[in-house]
Amino acid sequence: MDAKLPPVDELASFAARMSDLLLTHDDVGEAVRALTQVLIEAIPGSAGAGVSLMDARGQRTSTSATDPVVLEADQLQYDLRQGPCLTAWAQQTTILIDDTQSEKRWPAWIRGIAHLPLRSALSCPLSTPHGAIGALKIYSRNPGGFDSRTLRLAGLLARPGALMLANAQARDAAQHFRTGLVALKGHDALGTAMGILMVRRRCSREQAFAMLITISRERNQPLHQLAQEIVSGETTL
Template identity: 65%
Template sequence: MQTNLPLADELAALTVRIADLLLTHETVDEAVSALAHALKEAIPGTRGAGVSLMDTRGRRISTASTDPDVMQADQLQYDLRQGPCLTAWAQQATVTVGDSRTDHRWPAWSRAIADLPLRSVVSTPLSTPDGAIGALKVYSPIPDGIDPKAIRLIELLARPAALMLANAQARDAAERLSDGLIGALGARDAIGTATGIIMERLHVSRDQALATLISASRRRNEPLHQLAQDIIGGGEL
């Protein structure tokens, strides 16, 4: 990406690229990974970048890092429950660390990453109208290694990226719900069919056949829908 463009043009170019990446990946995890790598490429001189999506309690639901050092630094934040990424998410505000060795806001985390080649970091929330769904962060190997223009670019990019990731999350949730409903309907139909087979075999009412099926499921310690499929396939009670 060209870094000598005016900020507005640079942002527009990067937003289009990010939109293409996020909208063409099938899962949220893939989209998060694509965003992390695009961030690293867009900000010159970075050691790496990371993106985390979190639930309302700050627990990760999806995360991606471009480099092992970034992955370790991020993991330490979650293990220690402190760090710039969690603060950016909780406060819904950009957090900058000029030098991790002299910044004392998260002492345990700063000590834990002392041997990593990460000296400065910018983390900004992925904010939607309903609140922050996570945070993205960029690390540099030198103190004050991320200049103000890059910080502003990261902040401006975070909003459209957050909205696209929120849409991806909603799409994934809808697909999981759809799969679950299909599975539930399939199980219901199988149980109904197996009940009809038992009615024919034993010459009993529907209620009696269903009770027999449930009793056999408990006795055999076999899920009801699975036993129903066995009976449909010619299996015995």
């Protein structure tokens, strides 16, 4: 069947929402959820939508989905290491399945989803100038659920979506790096503070650490903060 796309004014509204997403969603999880919501609203007749990205362990995973069926179909792709979403991601090309019952590609995955109410699927890569960072996918309960116009619309949404998610990933990575630096500095300060106490109190390393723990609890002060004050001379013990 031909999916009826939204009229021009609605497409303009979706474009405006995508622009807003680019500016307002710093967190990757929040950005992905927003993108899947736009997808489900923009593509009529879909059974569900989702986004696949790389997780912290380097594994491909569904970071957001609008329906449990999408998660099940996606997880089977990751387990089998085959499927339309992974192919779209790897080859950076749009993949269309008109009917899962006659599809010959990815035979293990097709057999695995035979019990699910999914008959057609559309997967688009989330491509950036530096390569694909993931893929978005939309499923339909009907064969022929997506036509050429739907493919073009999905591609139009995928491009700003990829930029939005890449920016969010970069911000997340920077925040994690800053958090790591703070933790590292706190660890270094703790070791230095323990050394200072060992000299001043002529005690062992274990005794110095126990002393810091006790004072931290008495003052209701974070241990790393106390250590930094000792190192800077703000606190003399």
